[in-house]
Every structure is written in C-alpha cells, then in structure tokens.
Amino acid sequence: MTAGRVAVGLTSVYLIAFAANCLAEVSIESRPSPLEVTAADYQARVDADGCLSSLIVGGEQFLDPSVSISRGSYFFRGGALKLPKIAQPEQDVIVAKGSEVAVEYRFADDQMSWVLNNSSDTQLVFFLVFASEVSAVRNTSGEIVAASINEQTDRLTCFRGCSALKIEGLTKVWGPWQGPHQVGQVDLEPGEQKQLDFSLAKTSPEERDQIVSLQSVPPEAELTVLSPRPWQVFQRHSIDEGTILVSGRCQQAVETIEVRVLGESRSGPLPATWQSIGVVGGLHEFSARLGLPAGGWYQLEVQAKHEGQVVASELVEPFGVGEVFVGAGQSNSTNCGEIKTQQNSGMVASFSGEHWQLADDPQPGAADRSQGGSFWPAFGDALYEKYQVPIGVAVTGFGGTSVNQWQPDGTLFPWMMTRIHQLGPGGFRALLWHQGESDVEMDADEYYAKLRNVIVLSRAKAGWEFPWYVAQASYHNPDKLRFENVRSAQQRLWDDGIALAGPDTDVLTGDHRDLAGLGIHFSPKGLKAHGQMWAQLVTPYLDEVFQKTE
DSSP states (O other): OOOOOOSSSOOOOEEEETTEEEEEEEEEESSSSSSEEOOSSEEEEOOOOEEEEEEEEEEEEEEEEEEEOOOOOOEEESOOOOEEEOOSSSSTTTEEEEEEEEEEEEOOSSSEEEEEEOSSSSEEEEEEEBBBOOOEEEOSSSEESSOOBBOOOOOEEEEETTEEEEEEEEEEEEEEEOOOOTEEEEEEEOOOEEEEEEEEEEHHHHHHHHHHTTTOOOOOOOOEEEEEOTEEEEBBBBSSSSEEEEEEEEEEEOOOOEEEEEEEEEEEOOOOOOOEEEEETTEHHHHHEEEEEEEEEEEEEEEEETTTTTEEEEEEEEEEEEEEEEEEGGGGGGTBSSOOOOOOSSSSSEEEOOOEOOOOOSSOOOOOOOOBBBBHHHHHHHHHHOOOOOOEEEEOOOOOGGGGGGGGSSSHHHHHHHHHHHHHSSSEEEEEEEEEEGGGGSSSHHHHHHHHHHHHHHHOOOOOOOEEEEEEOOOOBBBBOOHHHHHHHHHHHHHHTTTEEEEGGGGGGGGGBBTTSSSSSBHHHHHHHHHHHHHHHHHHHHHHHHHHOO
16 A cells, blocks of 8 residues: 555645655545545545445445445444544544444555454444445456355455446455345454455456446346246145235236146145136236145246237246245354254245245345354254145344344344245244344343334234244353343243243253354254254144134
8 A cells, every 4th residue: 555644634635645656646635524535546435423434436436325224334233333533643544433443544546444443342243335336246256247246255346337446354245235235244353353455446348348248138038927936935824725926927918827836735736727817918917816735846837828829938846835934033043053054855945035945054035144054954844844845934134133233223123024024914924033142231121122122013014913933042152051131031022922932042052052062053963953943832833823724
C-alpha cells in the first residue's frame, strides 16, 4: 500500500502518495462527519457510526447501506454495532471504535486495508453487503459467474459496470440476502484481529465479454412447470391424503393442460389417469390444487394441447406428499456438527428457499451458511421408517446467536419467516427450535419473555397457529453441562402451552460431542442421537393428530 500524509479538517487536505514513481492524491474531507474520502480510483465514506457505508469505484457504488439493517460494512450482534469514537492516529489512517470492536481504515490511491478488531469475549461477524447491481463475481474456481454465490473462501472479486473490486481476508461469501444482495462475511473469535485488503481495478475486455454473456436471457421452454419442483415434499393434511399445487405457463396459445401423477402411495399404485386443468387465456398460465394420497416419490406428466393436438409436454420428478418441518435456532440446529452426514432412506429432502434437494449435509437455507454436519438426515430417516412417507425439512438457523438476535426487529426473524411464508399456511407440520447455549447468562424470566415473543409474533405474522417445539439446550462443555436459568425458561414455555416439549439435548455428553467430547457441537454419534431424539418427541404428536383426522 502506498504511504502518505492525511489531515482532517473542515476543508479538503491532501494525502501525497507515490506509486510507481507517479504522484497520486487522496483527500479526506470532514464536515465533521461523515468523512468523505476521494482518491483517483475510488470514493468512500465513513459515517458518524464508524461504518464505511459507501465505496464508489469508477463511478459505480459497490456497497448498500440501506437494505434491512445493513450499514454497507459493519460488525453484527443483534444488529449493526456502532463505532462512534472516530480518530486519526496517523495521517493515512482513520480509526473507528465501539465499546468492544474497532476498525482501522487505511487508504491509498488504488487500494485500502481495514484492520478488524474484536475485543469482546464472544464470537462476532463482520459483514459487507454489496449493491444489488453487483451482478457478477469470480468464484473459487476462477470463473466469472452470476451473483450470488455461496462459498467458503478468503477472497472475492465483484464486478459492476467497468469496475472490479477484489477483497482478501474473508471467511466466506453467501447470498442472496434480502433479495439479490451478495454478502461477504468475516468471522472473528473473541480477542481476534483480522485484516481485509481491497484492490480496485477496471474490468478487462475479456472479463466484460464474460459478464455480458451471463446477462443473456436463455429462451424459455415451450412449457414451464413451476410447481411441483423436483424433490419437493407437500405437507399432508391427514395420514392418507394431501394436496399439491400444479402450476406453470406455456409460450403459445393452448386450450387445455392435462396432467397425471404416477407412483406408489402408502396404499398402493396411483391410477394412471389424466386430469384437465384450465388455462388463463392471454397469459397462457395454468394453476390447480389436486388431492393426492400420501406417499412418493411421484412423477408428474404435463401435456399442453392446441386444437386437440399435444404441442408441448414436460415431466417433473421426484416429489411427494408427507411431513415437512422448519428448523431454527443456533449452531446445533444448523450445519455445525463435526462431520457431514447423509440421509440413508433416499426419502428425506431439504428446502433452501429456492430449490429442494436430497437432505445430505450441509443443509441448504441456513442463515449462517454453515458447511458441517446436522441432525436433520437422522431425524428424517427415523420419521420415514415410522411413517413411510417423504420427509421435508427447511433449516433457517444461525450459529452462535442469542434469542436477542431472533427478535422481530432483527434480520434472523425475517429470514425464518420468509421460509414459513414460502411453505404457506398448513404447508409444514411444526417448527423445531434448538437454541439457548448463547444465553446461559440471561435471566430466566428475560429468556422466557423474549422467546415467547418470537413464538407468538411468528404465528401472528404467518396467519396460522403452527406448533413450536422448543428443545432444552444449554450445554457448553464437560465442566458446564447445564444452566438451569435457560432450562427453566424452556420448561416454562412447555408448561404454559406456548411450545411443545423438544428433546433434552444437554444429556448428550461425552463422545456425543465433537473435539473428543470437549466441544459444544455434536460428533457423528451425537448427530444421530440428536435426530432420533427429535423424531421420538414428534411421533406421539403426529399419532395424536392422525387419530383426530381419521
């Protein structure tokens, strides 16, 4: 990085820098806040809360401070942390400090470095939220692909217009978040310091050609089926029956859409009969809800007819009618287990919010984009063995989070609610909550009130009274097996009828935990036991429901 001098005042004062024997200028203007940084290749702004909220490269804005709680770039714990103590210890440095975190911004003519410091006693994350117009990135294989990507990587190159921004020092990148936004993430352990290095450049002609090719829209198929999707599981409404949505569109005018479903239900083969679905005239769209026996996997055949002739056809498989569950909470509800696991039945699927897939770890859709193992494959396999119908899961949790971060004014509650709304009223059986380890110092009444708030408001916003299961979870390590304040609050939610009783996972000790029994997350043995415990708790409730619907 080029060295130089910076002065801050009520007017622009210049940093004189030498790079490749060329004179370059960087100015920082104070009003006294925000601080406006101007260089030959970029402009940046450090706001009064210490967050660098604007980074314009070649006239193109790369950060977005206005989506949800985003500040463009910020430390996160239950919201964006403020760093209001702003100083200039050196002429080319601006330091923004909060009570537990700090960022040291170093500026040069065509590059920057930010030193992130977590002086707290808990793990924190630092986010960069990129503008929605950042539509292409370079992945770990070196290819330019459409944003957003989800990868464990320490570097990311973003493209917008004719400008490129390269960042090194990340932990991972993920998205889309809150629409089309790509997010860069840095994980910092307690007391840890990390550095982000930024390089700014123009896109080459070859890179621009690749980006343009990504923006080319492929021709639409003559017949597009939007629902069902491959591997989708529809929630049954009785032990023997459920309803599926069949929808799609045609490119050309048709009078009739005919469909049939083939496969093996719980009670035997489905009849191979065709059914007609109405078409919305000028839009060439079709939509219908069809009753189906519980079971699967099934195959849907669709054919479009014009003047009595089949002009287009499509096939969707596999999908089924069975049991669907939403998961939420912290790391032991996501993919933080020691080793990735797989479902063994071939009958368990996961919903990411965008697609369905077989439920082999890592589970898609978790807010923390974790990449390890989970209890969900074992849970699904156990339920399939009992009920012989496909099992669907939708995982939304985020590791290391407090119940504070799940309040409705944060980002995790909307993440969870998005999945709930996507599945729709009656679209899943229950929500399974595993969280509490991060709140072992919280008063029991406070934890009870805050989790109760999440539960009650989630039902209100969903528009239906879906069941919540709450696990007992407070274990930290062999020396801290359980914390009664959290456990008593979780028990009280059961006793008051706010939630159903989930498993007591604090009993899973020793070789059920990772790091040879010293860790807080689960070993492969623990993941299997955890999943089976959840299945054993859910089964009596399902049996009771089925008795009432028979």
